[in-house]
Amino acid sequence: MSLKKKQKIRPFRTEWMHTFADLLLLLLTFFVMLFAMKTLEKERLQEAFSFFVQEKAVKEREEGVLAGALSLRLRRELAALPAGVAESLHLEESAEHLRLILESDGLFDAGAFALRPEAPLFLQAVSDIFRPLGTMVLVQGYPDIGMGEEAAAALAMERAVEVRRYLVEQAGLAADAMGIALDREYPSLYTGEDSRHRAWNRRVTFLILEDGDVR
Secondary structure (H helix, E strand, O other): OOOOOOOOOOOOOOHHHHHHHHHHHHHHHHHHHHHHHHHHHHHHHHHHHHHHHHHHHHHHHHHHHHHHHHHHHHHHHHHOOOHHHHOOEEEEEOOOOEEEEEOOOOOEOOOOOOEOOOHHHHHHHHHHHHOOOOOEEEEEEOOOOOOOHHHHHHHHHHHHHHHHHHHHHHOOOOHHHEEEOOOOOOOOOOOOOOHHHHHHOOOEEEEEEEOOEEO
16 A cells, blocks of 8 residues: 655745735835925925026016106106106107107207217206116217218217216216116118208207116
8 A cells, every 4th residue: 555645735825915915015105205305395496486486477567667657757858847848758668668859950960979069958858858867878879871981870879979978077977877878780760852851860869777777
């Protein structure tokens, strides 16, 4: 009679399932924490970004208030000028700049940059406008129409320098508050051949700066 070997029945072990479940739980916890961190970072970024957006909006409002107040002061100064002088001064206001335009046929002779005898009357009025404001001003000259590009640029520069020199040396404006604006484009206000219109094209403009920006 052959002896049959008794087979040992091994119990069904489930320890690995517990280990695997623990691993899954750890992974799940890790991803939950990662998601929470990303959400937190997103909220922090949104909070920081909203701060800058608010700061930008406040700054834009403040700049708008400053520009509006400056424009109002300029208009008050213009209204106080004698009628004959005030008619030659115009305030141009846009989102990009604030500019005072002096249109007069008495500033320069054709092709010249020396001030005519009538010019101080207008420039003294300009100095009276700018003196109480305390803002930086850039002077821009304009050439005669029909000139070549290089000659036009040179004459426009010389006229701006001459006007600035008068405002500083004769009218007493602060030298560090008066600059020169450079440009290669000199649009004509009038295109007719009338001599007075041609003289008005030899205008001078003043770009008014607020906190370093053209207003």
